[in-house]
Amino acid sequence: MPGNKAVAYIGPRHVEVQNIEYPGLELHDGPGVNPANVGRKCPHGVILKVVATNICGSDQHMVRGRTTAPPGLVLGHEITGEVVEAGPGVEFIKVGDIVSAPFNIACGRCRNCKERKTGVCLNVNPDGYGSAYGYVDMGGWVGGQAQYVMVPYADFNLLKFPDKDQAMEKILDLTMLSDIFPTGYHGAYTAGVTTGSTVYIAGAGPVGLASAYSALLLGAAVVIVGDMNPERLAQAKSFGCETVDLRTDASLTDMIAEITGEPQVDAAVDCVGFEAKGHGAGAGEAPATVLNDIMTVTASGGSLGVPGLYVTGDPGGIDDEAKIGSLRVRLGLGWAKSLAFTTGQCPVMKYHRGLMMSILHDKAHIAKAVNATVITIDEAPKGYEDFDKGVAKKFVLNPNGMIAA
Numbered sequence: 307m308p309g310n311k312a313v314a315y316i317g318p319r320h321v322e323v324q325n326i327e328y329p330g331l332e333l334h335d336g337p338g339v340n341p342a343n344v345g346r347k348c349p350h351g352v353i354l355k356v357v358a359t360n361i362c363g364s365d366q367h368m369v370r371g372r373t374t375a376p377p378g379l380v381l382g383h384e385i386t387g388e389v390v391e392a393g394p395g396v397e398f399i400k401v402g403d404i405v406s407a408p409f410n411i412a413c414g415r416c417r418n419c420k421e422r423k424t425g426v427c428l429n430v431n432p433d434g435y436g437s438a439y440g441y442v443d444m445g446g447w448v449g450g451q452a453q454y455v456m457v458p459y460a461d462f463n464l465l466k467f468p469d470k471d472q473a474m475e476k477i478l479d480l481t482m483l484s485d486i487f488p489t490g491y492h493g494a495y496t497a498g499v500t501t502g503s504t505v506y507i508a509g510a511g512p513v514g515l516a517s518a519y520s521a522l523l524l525g526a527a528v529v530i531v532g533d534m535n536p537e538r539l540a541q542a543k544s545f546g547c548e549t550v551d552l553r554t555d556a557s558l559t560d561m562i563a564e565i566t567g568e569p570q571v572d573a574a575v576d577c578v579g580f581e582a583k584g585h586g587a588g589a590g591e592a593p594a595t596v597l598n599d600i601m602t603v604t605a606s607g608g609s610l611g612v613p614g615l616y617v618t619g620d621p622g623g624i625d626d627e628a629k630i631g632s633l634r635v636r637l638g639l640g641w642a643k644s645l646a647f648t649t650g651q652c653p654v655m656k657y658h659r660g661l662m663m664s665i666l667h668d669k670a671h672i673a674k675a676v677n678a679t680v681i682t683i684d685e686a687p688k689g690y691e692d693f694d695k696g697v698a699k700k701f702v703l704n705p706n707g708m709i710a711a
Contacts, residue, residue, distance in 0.1 A: 307328040308328060308453070308454065309325060309328075309453065310325065310326050310327065310328045310329070310452055310453050310454050311323055311324070311325060311326075311452065311453050311683050311684075311705060312324055312325075312326045312380045312381075312382075312448075312449070312451060312452035312453070312683075313380065313381050313382060313449075313451035313452070313683065313686045313687075313703075314326075314337075314378055314379060314380050314381065315368055315369060315375055315376075315377065315378070315379045315381055316377050316378070317371070317377055318369070318370060318371030319369060319370060319371070319690075319691075319694065320369075321369055321381065321686065321687050321690050322687065323683060323684055323686060323687065326380060326448075326452065328454055329353055329448065329454050329455055329456035330353075330456065331347065331348045331349060331351045331353075331391075331393045331456060332345065332346065332347050332348060333345070333346040333348065333446065333447065333448075333456075336378070336380075336446065336448070337376045337377065337378035337379045337380075337446075338375065338376050338378075338379045338442060338443075338446045339445075339446030340431065340432045340433060340445050340446045342432035343431075343432060343445050343446050343447075348393060348456065348458040348459075349393040349394050349395035349396075350393055350395040350396060350458060350459050350460060350461070351393045351396070351456050351457055351458040351459070351460055352389050352391060352392045352393065352396055352399055352456070352457050352460040352464070353389070353390050353391040353454055353455070353456055353457075354385065354387030354388065354389060354390065354405070354407065354450075354454065354455050354456075354457055355387055355388045355389075355390045355453065355454055355706055355708075356385060356386070356387045356450055356452060356453055356454065356455060356703075356705050356706060357386050357387050357388055357404065357474075357477060357481075357706070357708045357709065358386045358387075358477055358478075358481035358702050358703065358704065358708075358709060359382050359384055359385050359386070359450045359451050359452070359481075359702075359703045359705060360382075360384035360481060360482075360484070360485070360486075360700060360701065360702050360703065361451075361686070361689050361690060361693055361700075361701040361703070362383065362384055362485060362486065362512070363511050363512060363513060363579075363615075363693075364383070364441070364615050365381050365382070365383075365440075365451075365690075366690065366693055366694060367579075367580075367581065367615060367617070368381070368441070368442055369381075369690050369694070370581075370622070370694065371621065371622060372580075372581065372617075372620055372621065372622045373442045373443075373617055373619060373620065373621075374442055374443065374619045374621065375441075375442035376442075379440065379442065379449070380440050380448050380449040380451070380452060381440045381449045381451045382439060382440045382449035382450040382451030382452065382455075382703075383409035383438045383439040383440050383441055383449065383450065383484070383485060384409060384450070384481065384482075384484040384485045384486070385406075385407040385409075385439060385450035385455060385457070385484050386404070386405070386406050386407070386477065386480060386481045386483075386484060387404070387405060387407065387450075387455065387457075388402065388403070388404050388405075388708075389401050389402060389403045389405060389460075389464075390454070392460065393460070396460050396461055397461055398461045399460045399461055399464050399466065402470070403464075403466050403467075403470075404466070404467045404470050404473045404474070405464040405465060405466050405467065406464070406465040406467070406480060406481075406483040406484050406658060406662070407439075407450070407455075407457050407463060407464055407465075407484055408424065408463060408465070408484060408485075408488075408654035408655055408658060409438045409439065409484055409485045409651075409654060410424045410425045410427070410436060410437065410438060410651055410652075410653065410654055410655075411427065411430045411431075411437040411438060411439065411444075411445070411447055411458060411459070411463065412424035412425075412427040412430065412437075412459065412462060412463060412655070413427050413428075413429040413430055413459050413462070414459055414461075414462030414463075415429065416428040416429050419462070422653055422655065422656050423653055424653045424654065424655050424656075425650055425651030425652060425653045425654075426650070426651070430445055430447075430458070430459075431443075431444055431445035432445065433445070436650075436651055438651070439455065443618075443619075451683070451686060451703055451705075452683075452705060453683070453705045453706055463655075465483065465655075465658050465659060465662060467480060467662070467666075468666070472666065474708075474710075476665055476666065477709055478673035478678045478680070478702060478709075479665045479670065479671060479672050479673045479678075480662065480665055481673075481678075481702055482516065482672045482673060482676065482678070482700075483654075483658045483661055483662055483665075484654070485652075485654065486512050486513050486516045486672075486676065486700070487516050487520070487657075487658075487661050487670075487672045488652050488654045488656075488657040488658050488661060489513055489516065489517075489613045489652040489654075490513050490514070490515070490516025490517035490518075490519065490520045490577070490613070491516070491517070491520035491523070491524075491652075491657050491661060492611065492613055492648075492652035492653070492656070492657060493507075493513075493517040493520070493575040493576075493577060493611035493612070493613040493652075494507075494517050494520040494521040494524055494526075494573070494575055494611060495520070495524065495611070495657075496609065496611040496648035497573035497574060497575050497608075497609045497610055497611035497648075498572070498573050498608065498609040498646075499520075499521045499524045499525075499526050499572075499573050500524060500525055500526075501524075501525035501527075502525065502526075502527045503521070503524075503525070503526045503527060503528075503571075503572045503573055504526070504527060504528045504530075504566050504571040504572045504573075505518075505521045505526045505528065505529045505530065505571055505572065505573050505574065505575070506530050506532065506562065506571045506573075506574040506575070506600065506603050506604075507521065507529060507530065507531045507532070507542075507547075507574075507575050507577060508532050508533075508574070508575065508576050508577055508578050508582075508596045508599060508600060508614075509531075509532070509533060509576070509577035509578040509596070509614065510531050510532075510533035510535060510538035510539055510541065510542050510549075510698075511533075511538065511577065511578075512676045512700040513577045513613060513614075514531060514533070514538075514542075514575075514577035514578070515531075515538075515541060515542060515675055515676045515677075515700075516672060516675065516676055517575050517577050517611070517613070518531050518542055518545075518547050518675075519545060519670075519672060519675040519676075521573075521575075522545070522546060522547075523664070523669075523670060528548060528565065528566055528571075529546070529547045529548065530547065530548045530549065530550060530562060530565055530566075530571065531547045531548070531549050531550075532549070532550045532551075532552050532558065532561075532599075533549070533551075533552060534551070534552045534553045534583065534589075535696045535698070536551070537696065537697065537698040538696065538698045539551060540698065541675075541676075541677055541698040544675075545674070545675045548565045550562070550565075552585050552586075553585075553586065553587050553589075554585075554586070554587075555585070555586045555587075558585070558599055558602070558603055559602065559603060562603055569603070570603055570604065570605045571603055571604060571605065571608075572604075572605055572608055573604065573608055573609055573610075573611075574599075574600035574603055574604045574608070574610055574611075575600070575610070575611040575612075575613070576596045576597060576600055576610070576611070576612045576613070576614040577613060577614050578596045578614045579596075579614030579615040579616055580593045580614075580615060580616045580617055580620060580623075580628075580631070580633075581593070582594070582595045582596045582614075583595065590624075591624050592624075593623070593624065593628050593633050594633040594634045594635050594636075596614065597612070597633070597635050597636075598635065598636050598639070600612075601636060601639050601640045601643065601645060602639065604643070604645060605643075606643040606644060606645075607643070607644050607645075608643075608645055608646075609645065609646040609647075609648070610640075610645055610646065610647050610648070611648055612647060612648060612649040612650075613652055616631055616633075616649070617631055618630060618631045619631070673700075676700040677698055677699045677700060678699075678700045678702050679699040679700065679701055679702065680702045680703075680704050680709055681701055681702070681703060681704065682703070682704055682705075682707075683703050683704070683705040686701075686703055689701040689703070
């Protein structure tokens with residue numbers, strides 16, 4: 307069997323590249339594996355040789371120690387790979403296919419999957435919250451920041467790229483289909499962004515940039531991105547966004563009015579999540595800030611997309627309420643304005659084929675928008691360190707050297 311290097315969470319701000327077991331078509335016991343999933347056989351699965359796997363802001367929450375992730379958890383839920391082995395129950399996916407694996411693991415058989423709610427599949431996580439590779443409380447499926455990974459329910463989950471050579475030419479764009487491009491698009495789409503919309507995107511990290519790019523793809527007239535990181539705001543400007551620097555003491559509504567002529571937008575998206583900070587220089591953590599901001603700036607009757615991550619367990623929460631995900635959200639304001647909210651994991655399969663076609667036909671260039679930056683798997687710890695410092699890059703791991711220099 308080939309070796310299998312993988313990136314594992316060891317403790318707060320500490321990841322290591324380790325040699326782990328080559329995957330099989332069965333889920334074994336290990337860090338974070340739900341006891342009810344141990345020994346689960348996957349004849350419907352495949353083994354992928356990983357072509358590209360990305361560092362995500364959701365991974366960074368774990369690496370900062372802001373979740374209950376156990377030491378030794380193999381990270382990585384953004385996976386693009388080549389099929390090197392297919393189980394006896396796999397009918398349509400073939401060895402040699404280049405595929406994108408949605409970060410949601412879904413059975414394709416339950417009520418939610420049949421209703422395209424693949425982010426909350428009922429059969430893959432005994433805890434009932436849906437599932438993902440390499441993520442805390444998501445069932446314990448081994449992460450894909452590795453050279454090889456097992457993907458269950460392959461016929462249902464995997465998106466096959468039509469042409470292998472074309473896929474490798476556009477791999478930096480296509481690797482974003484496993485998570486951040488659909489997630490960013492989902493945020494904008496569920497916020498009701500359409501032709502001529504004015505939009506506020508909170509957060510200029512990779513998901514925020516992907517959401518801003520998606521808003522433009524959906525036809526928005528003005529996309530305003532708010533953040534406290536000048537480098538990331540500059541990246542948003544690079545593809546046509548307006549920006550607001552939240553380090554200033556000016557009110558968000560006033561800054562929006564300077565851009566649009568009125569202190570509100572048609573739609574807003576929270577791409578920050580539970581580690582949000584307040585406004586102004588030196589502002590501390592205030593986890594409900596962004597949710598309250600987007601309710602404040604969105605016009606009455608509008609919609610809010612909330613792909614930003616919120617958790618039920620945060621050991622680093624600023625108070626006892628925040629540690630269990632209970633935040634001081636101004637729900638009365640949202641109610642009074644008749645605002646609609648969409649939260650939770652993006653159901654990647656709802657969007658990934660259409661976004662793939664946009665990439666393959668040169669209508670979408672998401673890798674440039676998020677500043678995709680290729681590193682080796684051995685450079686992953688430095689990548690996490692740099693990402694934590696706020697660099698305006700989306701790190702793409704190249705664990706098997708298949709991405710051309």
